[in-house]
Amino acid sequence: MTTSTRETRIEADPQVPLIRITREFDAPPSKVFRAHTDPDLVVQWLGPRGLEMRIDHYDCRPGGSYRYVHSDANGEYAFRGCFHDVRPDELIVQTFTFEGMPDGVALEKLVLEDLGDGRTRLTTTSLCDSFADRDAMLAGGMEVGVVQGYERLDEVLAR
């Protein structure tokens, strides 16, 4: 089904409300790390397609914080969090909150693995504080609307 071994893999744990995404890159960990910590580079790839991304601040160091805003014709969606731990070329641990759902917070852990030959495996684990939040994240959060997603599912299950 996949055309490349590099394709993003995703895993949604049934026991714990987490999402795990794995992807390999043709670049050494130092580069992948820099692309995650330098705001001038982050802004070039992190935003979803078709949305403008503006970085308010992005201070990627232990104890630092970030805030960025995606915007489209319908409005703005802001995200913020704190960097709990940052270890060059190896690890970033941060919190993640969509300001539209300020009570929801996910703990994200990014692990960089050196595969040799200038390649890196990145594993991102997002741990949410409830299954509803995790599923909201999967359902597209603000884009689709959690409620709408659950209503559809309820409808289908009710048949």
Next chain:
Amino acid sequence: MAADPLSRVFAALADPTRRDMVARLAVGDATVGELAAPYDVTVQAVSKHLRVLEDAGLVSRSREAQRRPVHLEAEVFDLMTKWIERYRRQAEERYRRLDDVLRSMPDDETPPTAQGRNPS
């Protein structure tokens, strides 16, 4: 026990045997005996797996028919895989842009002959 409907679907599909059974049912309805055939397990064990799939709304069994074939509720299955697949695709799109960024970054492994050294 996972509380919400989507989590029940995730939990039901976490087991490789149940995933196999769903794949088999995607081809067409089957009886419990037919579903048990490829595995080295009892019909009782297969029935247990089926109950989990039924509770998650993934499969249904007709009450009337004597054979009681198991039917895959494709729409529930599709909805869940669609959510995950869409999320995965968004991540893949993001990472393709990251591929481009990584390609455009100067190589920090090569000695700085081309760029020239900073005299200070």
